Amino acid sequence: MIHFYNVTKVYPNHVKAISDITLHISKGEFIFLVGPSGAGKSTICKLLFCEEAASGGQIIFRGKSLSRMKRREVPYHRRTIGMVFQDFRLLPQKTAWENVAFALEVTGAPRRDIKRLVPPVLELVGLLHKADAFPAQLSGGEQQRIGIARAIVNNPLLILADEPTGNLDPDTSWDLMKLFQDINNRGTTIIMSTHDKQIVDTLRKRVIALANGKIARDEERGEYGLCDSAP
Numbered sequence: 001m002i003h004f005y006n007v008t009k010v011y012p013n014h015v016k017a018i019s020d021i022t023l024h025i026s027k028g029e030f031i032f033l034v035g036p037s038g039a040g041k042s043t044i045c046k047l048l049f050c051e052e053a054a055s056g057g058q059i060i061f062r063g064k065s066l067s068r069m070k071r072r073e074v075p076y077h078r079r080t081i082g083m084v085f086q087d088f089r090l091l092p093q094k095t096a097w098e099n100v101a102f103a104l105e106v107t108g109a110p111r112r113d114i115k116r117l118v119p120p121v122l123e124l125v126g127l128l129h130k131a132d133a134f135p136a137q138l139s140g141g142e143q144q145r146i147g148i149a150r151a152i153v154n155n156p157l158l159i160l161a162d163e164p165t166g167n168l169d170p171d172t173s174w175d176l177m178k179l180f181q182d183i184n185n186r187g188t189t190i191i192m193s194t195h196d197k198q199i200v201d202t203l204r205k206r207v208i209a210l211a212n213g214k215i216a217r218d219e220e221r222g223e224y225g226l227c228d229s230a231p
């Protein structure tokens, strides 16, 4: 589903964030991206979301080259990806329901579809009863559940989660990991960057370890390893 061929990203300040990366990811995989702060994990997510363009090499997503994608095709590409952020990024003036609905509204979904699609995802994340709460009235874990509901409501093929448990306590993090696994078991591919050694070592998914913008390790049922210290 995703192929990186000798991909390099150099930012305008000449920082080489990733360097000559070749990588293949199949539909339905659950991948942990690990590595020290600055290793290039977020850059990989940004390249996949077309938030940044590669400086060299090729990224193929579902048979299409991202570098050849036309500007007007980018919104359609992005709709196939759900993003989950460390800092949740909910709209503070909108309720939980409205935050999730907003992800559909921006795609031009009709109101009746929105009414039909929002409740099941709120139910899936266990927060239908908090549909009318504003983010400030929710705990961090609940806010992230809403973030996940928003990411999945468009039924994406891929979820890119950039340190989604980074701001949460261990118990809450585990609850969210169960949710991510449920979503993955339904067939959605997940790429998650994380610094959480315990989660990576317990779940034993594919681990891609980055160091200085290169792949240091790529292992099925991998472990967190020694490559990292806290950010």
Ligand SMILES: Nc1ncnc2c1ncn2[C@@H]1O[C@H](COP(=O)(O)OP(=O)(O)OP(=O)(O)O)[C@@H](O)[C@H]1O
Residues within 6 Å of the ligand: 011, 012, 013, 015, 016, 017, 035, 036, 037, 038, 039, 040, 041, 042, 043, 044, 231
């Ligand atoms: N927009 C940018 N402009 C310039 N340099 C950048 C930009 N974004 C990232 N970098 C640099 O690129 C390198 C890789 O950064 P990236 O954010 O991909 O790392 P990371 O592995 O996600 O780190 P962290 O674990 O701290 O989130 C770093 O040296 C960083 O300073």
